[in-house]
Amino acid sequence: MDVGPSVQDTLALVYRLQTIDSELAHITQELEASRDALRKKEESLEGLVSLMETEKIELLRLARDRRDREDELRTNEHIISENKKKNKELKHSREIQAFLAEMEFRRDEVERLQDEILRIMETQETLDKALKDREKEIAEKRDELETSRTTAREEAAARMDRVRNLEEEKVRLSDQFPDALFQQYSRLQKSHRNGLVVSRIQNGTCEVCRMTLPPRTLTEVKKRQKIVPCLHCQRWLFLEEIPTGG
Numbered sequence: 001m002d003v004g005p006s007v008q009d010t011l012a013l014v015y016r017l018q019t020i021d022s023e024l025a026h027i028t029q030e031l032e033a034s035r036d037a038l039r040k041k042e043e044s045l046e047g048l049v050s051l052m053e054t055e056k057i058e059l060l061r062l063a064r065d066r067r068d069r070e071d072e073l074r075t076n077e078h079i080i081s082e083n084k085k086k087n088k089e090l091k092h093s094r095e096i097q098a099f100l101a102e103m104e105f106r107r108d109e110v111e112r113l114q115d116e117i118l119r120i121m122e123t124q125e126t127l128d129k130a131l132k133d134r135e136k137e138i139a140e141k142r143d144e145l146e147t148s149r150t151t152a153r154e155e156a157a158a159r160m161d162r163v164r165n166l167e168e169e170k171v172r173l174s175d176q177f178p179d180a181l182f183q184q185y186s187r188l189q190k191s192h193r194n195g196l197v198v199s200r201i202q203n204g205t206c207e208v209c210r211m212t213l214p215p216r217t218l219t220e221v222k223k224r225q226k227i228v229p230c231l232h233c234q235r236w237l238f239l240e241e242i243p244t245g246g
Contacts, residue, residue, distance in 0.1 A: 007224055007225060007226055007227055008221075008224040008238065008239060010177045010178075010181065011198060011227065011236060011238040012238065012240070013173055013176055013177055014177065014181070014185055014197065014198050014236070014238075015198045015200065015238050016173060017170060017173045017174065017185070018185075018189075018195070018196060018197055018198050020166050020169060020170050020173070021170070021189065021195055022194075022195065022196075023162075023166060024163060024166055024167070024170075025195065027159050027162060027163055027166075030159060031156060031159055034152050034155060034156065035152075037148070037152075038145075038148055038149065038152050041141070041144070041145050041148055042145065044141065045138065045141045045142065045145055048134065048137060048138050048141060049138060051134065052131065052134045052135065052138060055127055055130060055131045055134060056131065058127060059124065059127055059128065059131065062120050062123055062124050062127070063124070065120055066117060066120045066121065066124070069113050069116050069117045069120065070113075070117060072109070072113050073110060073113040073114065073117065076106045076109045076110050076113065077110060079106055080103065080106045080107065080110070083099065083102060083103055083106070086099070087099060185197050192233075192234075192235065196208050196235060197235060197236055198235060198236045198237075198238050199230060199233070199235035199236065199237060199238065200237075200238050200239070200240060201213065201218070201221060201237055201238065201239045204218060206230045206232060206233060206235065206237065208230070208233050208235050209230060209232045209233035209235070211230070211231075211232040211233070213230065213231070213237070214231065217230075217231060217237070221237050221239050222239060224239075
């Protein structure tokens with residue numbers, strides 16, 4: 001593509017424009033990653049709060065179950081106490097057998113209820129400790145989240161300032177080369193992987209695809225009279241000026 005004797009100067013501008021576009025894309029990715037990280041922390045905190053509420057509900061249920069078992073225990077102990085008073089009044093064997101069966105049943109119930117109450121108390125103790133740990137963890141997560149939000153706002157503000165500066169530079173650069181070239185660059189940017197249109201030549205190779213360039217291609221580029229694409233990846237080849245000592 002012939003664009004005049006200053007083609008490599010123009011490509012230098014395009015390369016800078018490409019660098020700006022790459023940095024803008026990177027900043028966008030950083031902003032999205034920051035938002036995702038913040039959202040994950042918020043979701044993690046919400047999950048802990050939800051878990052804590054579930055644990056509180058479970059503690060209330062255990063307290064109700066314990067009260068019910070304690071009521072049953074008192075009832076059975078009262079029945080045992082009352083039955084002992086009636087024991088002396090029993091005369092017939094059938095009444096005595098019924099009394100003994102009833103007392104055995106009540107004692108079994110007392111033992112069962114005592115075991116259940118003990119298990120409930122142990123579960124309550126474990127869950128109560130877990131709940132206190134959860135509350136502490138939630139408080140720490142809330143503080144961490146607030147710190148992260150503050151940091152994210154500050155970083156986002158700095159990134160947006162950088163975006164504004166880059167976009168202003170991009171506008172200035174875009175005004176320095178032909179519209180047709182800029183339009184072609186924009187089209188190729190969408191079709192090329194990673195949006196890279198221009199590739200520097202480094203040690204005789206294409207910077208993007210890392211393939212060695214034929215001598216003829218290098219010669220064409222060095223003439224600086226037209227845009228020469230890489231034979232492998234079709235990027236526009238750009239040869240930077242080598243500074244000379246003065």
